[in-house]
Each structure stands twice: as C-alpha cells, then as structure tokens.
Amino acid sequence: MTALRAPAPVPPVRHGAVESTASWSRLDRIGLALCWAAGLALCAICAAILLFMLFKGMQFLRPALLLSHPLPDLDQSRTGGFLDPLIGTVVLTVLGIAFALPIGVATAVWLTEYGRPSWLARAVESGIEIVAGTPSIVLAIFGLIIFQEHVFGFLSFTAQGGSVFGRSFLTAGAMMALLAMPLVVGATREALNAIPAHVREASYALGASKARTIRRVLLPGARGGIATGATLGMGRIAGDTAIVVILLGASLQMQHGDGPPGYRILSGTGSTLTTYVYNNSPAGEGNAPDKAYAAAFVLLVIVILLNFAVGAIGGSERRVAWGR
C-alpha cells in the first residue's frame, strides 16, 4: 500500500498533537511546570548520586577489599577489607527474607482467600500497615528487649552469669523479616487479586479443594508477585542500618555464637555493609572515607541489581494473563 501515488503537498500532520497550553490559566501552567520540574529534579538527584558513587567506587574499590577481613588497627593501610560485612549482608538478607517469605505469603493468602471474620482481616491489614510504618530503630530496640529473654537464649550467646546477649544474625534476621514482610504481603496480595475469580472456580469445578486450588493454581499464578515482593524486601533488608547496629553487635568481624557447627554463624554476631560504612565514614564513627565509599558502592550495586531483578520479573509476568 506504499506510495500508490505521490501525496499532495499538504502541511505535515502532527500525530498525537500536543494540546497548546496557551489557553490554560496561569495557575495550571505553573502546576504543569512544577510537575515537569519535580520529575526532572528526581532524575537529576538520582543521576548525581549514581555518578558520584560510581566515581568514588571506581577510585577506591580494590579486589583485595572484597576478599580480606576487617582488622582493628590504627594504621588505615592495615585495617583490611570488608569481606565479613559483605558476607554479613548476604547472610542477614537471606535469613530475613527466609523468615518473611512464608509468613508474608501465608498472610496474603489468608487475606485474599479467606479474610473472614472481616474485623480480623481489617485488624491484620492495619497491623501490617503499622509494622510497615514503624521506624526500624523501634523494631530493633523492641527486638532486643524480647530476645534478651531467657527462652530465646538459643538464638544468640549466653554469658556465664546467665544473661542473654540477644544480638545475633538470627535475632536481627527476625526483626529484618518484619521490615520485609509488608512488602511481601503487598506484592503477593496484588498478584492474587489479579487472578480472576473464574480461574478459582475452574479449579473447584474440577473437584479440587480450596487448599489444592491455592497450592497448585493460585500460588503458581502469583509467583511473579511473590518474587517481586521478596526482591523488594531483600533490598530493604540490605539497606537497613538501625537493626544491624542494635541487634547484630558492634564488631566488624564475624564472631560465632553458641550451638552446633554451622548454627554458630547464625547465632553469632557480625556486621553488614551498612554498618561498615557507618563505622568507617568520617560522618559516622570512623576515619576511613575511602573504604566507606567502596563499601557503599558495593551496597548500592547490590540494591540496584535487586531492583533490576524486580523489573525483569514483573515484565515477564505481565505477559501471562487471563481474561476477565
């Protein structure tokens, strides 16, 4: 159908013609300008942080830093790297999401598929909102009070006098789970609600029970949402500082706790990249800005990669859809 005959010389048609703001009131034009300014400013801030961190990271990051343990020394050239905090971030993130995922998914399933009595559902919903809105420092102190009780002694280290230390990867992970759980619940609920009712009915219409419908149809159907929630939650855990400072102890090195081998790492203390940055940065407690920059850069890369993972999961999930 191309070029059957030469088109007559007509003025070019503007596709998706932009509405002229000439007829708008002054206030509307100011509003529009502010919208544009806000968006552009956000991009600029984001780009500034990324470029700054990229520059600093390139300048200070050395492979040796990633592979050596932090050491206490007055001479900065002999204080080692941040292998322990890096492992700590990974362990704490995995642990936190391992706690948060089953609880969060179960809560979301209950809210969308059962949700009765409705006063209880409303209470659960506000509970999740309150947890989501609680500052992590509050969660941390609350957790420390709880986990210093004797019943929780197995989670950390018990001193000779019988007092429980209350600080370990397990106790910090449990509180980190509270931080991640609202994100898991939210994303899972959204995904479950996106599955149309007739898909559930189709399962019932084949003689399947509700439990089986949830297990075999709804949870696989909500897989993308669950993964998105988990990834967002991991980003949140990796970036938190207050819980680490209070519930993971003050030492940069990993120290084992009580219990059988393997478990000792979990019941032991350590640090994460966030506390390493805090302890090395002149703005925090240390005087090693180059190492703080390098660690912050690594942390930023981890969180950005997690966010890209969310985008990739969400993108592939959106293509699979049922009709309404």
Place this chain on the structure above:
Amino acid sequence: MGSLTEPPPPVRRIVLDAEPRVVEPSAGGNGNGNGSGHLRHVPRRRDPATAVRERMQVEGLTISYGAKVAVDSVSLPVRQGEVLALIGPSGCGKTTLLRSLNRLTELTPTASRSGRISLDGEDVDGLEVTQLRRRVSMVFQQPNPFPMSIADNVAYGLREGGGRRRSKSDLRPAVVDALQRAGLYDEVSDDLDHPALRLSGGQQQRLCIARALAVGPEVLLLDEPCSALDPRSTETIEKLIVKLREEVAVVIVTHNLQQAFRVADNVAFMYLGELVEYGPADQVFGSPRAKRTRDYIAGSFG
C-alpha cells in the same frame, strides 16, 4: 470479489445469515429441516430419540441472591445424548441455573437455594461436593488454563482425590485421550510440557474442555464457551460439542441464538428467572409457543 455465479469461498461452514426466523407451524415437515432452506446448511443433529439417558433432574429450583430471585421454580431434565442450550437475555438466570448444577453457586455467600437437583437419582446435596464436581464438570466463558504445562492442566483433575500421587507417565495415556477427545492433541502433541498459557485463545478453550473431560464427567456444563473466541475456534468447538453429547450430557449457556440452534437438541428459554419455554430446538426456534420466546428470538428484546 469474483462473479456472482461462483460459490462463496469455503471459509466457514457455518452460514452467518442463518437467522432463525419465527416460522409458523404451518410450514410443515419442520422437524426434519426440509421445510425452511436455512436448516440444510446446519450440521444436522442426530435424531435425539436414540440412546438418550436422563442424567440430571432439576425440580422446582429457586435461587436467590439476597432478596433478588435469580432462578424462579425451574424444572428441567438434563439428558445424555442431547445438548441442552439455555438461552435468554442477560441477567435472566441461565448462568445461575448452570452453576447450581455443580453447586458452584454455593461459593457466593449471599446465594440461597431451594428445590431439588438430582444426579442419577441422587440428590446433589447428599454428594461430597468435590465428587459432584468431578461428575458434573464445567468450562467457563473465558479460557482459564492453570499456570502449568498443558499435560499438567489436563492431569489436574485426575490427580485430585486419589490417595497416592500418580506419576506423570501413569497419567500420560489419560491426558492424551482427553486431548484427543477435545480435538486438540494433534496441535499440541509435541508441546505437552509447554506452558498452557502460551496457547491461542481457541486452543486454551479446547484445553479447558479436555481438562473437564479428563475427569470422566457424566455432565459437562459450558458457560458461553465461545463468547471470547474467533469464528474459526467457535466452529471447532461447536463441532466438538455436537460430538461429545454421545458420551456426556451437555448443557450450554449461550447468548448466541444461532449457536444454540446449531448445537442444541433441546432449548430452554429463560426470562427474569423463569423458564418460559423448554422443548426441542426446532420447535423453540421454529414455532415458539410463548410470545416472549417469539419476541426474543425475533430480536425485539434482549
């Protein structure tokens, strides 16, 4: 286009202009389809007198959602060897009636039901609901394969109930058989382990039919199974429905009167929850007794 003498291209065997008109009974010989010209184009129904067996019986069924009565004291037989079509304007209760046959209406908290529905003489309320739904399975308006492979979709109902979990290779023959009965096997035989949601809409719907057939139902309920599909898929599925009635009793809800005429042996016309007219398709479309049926079929309302 070609000259007028040329036959139309054989794109569809379904004649689009076969509008079922209201024909007065005087036309004569109506039942055999030689009275009016348009009947000849339709894949002719088998004589519904042979091997017809009553499967379900609906007696005085009333269903209400809160104060609203959706189905008002309806009595109907559902027979194997026949296709029963439920027609009527939107909101007339035909889908509610269909969903009550396998007790899916119970999922709506506000729904209440009175009257008796029996399956092979047994009251459906006396049956375990999961057992009932395996004997009376259902296909929905929108294709809704589960997020798993094609083979797992078909095996879904088969894995239900049985105590031990049956392995994939155990179930393969039953899966292949169900896909063949639904006329889908040839298209997917190499892709049984591919995700079912990658199939086209028409294939998905036939997969849903295969899934419903795999559990070996006595009654198959179809809720507007073609309304989301293109004409070609619709034709495939209509042929399938006509073929299936020998093995299972088929009940189909449809808004498409031509479709009801093409596939159904018996037609029930519902209006505002009441069963206005029930009878052989030729009679309901050819010489409806009630004025409301005549008006609806003639297209003056609904």
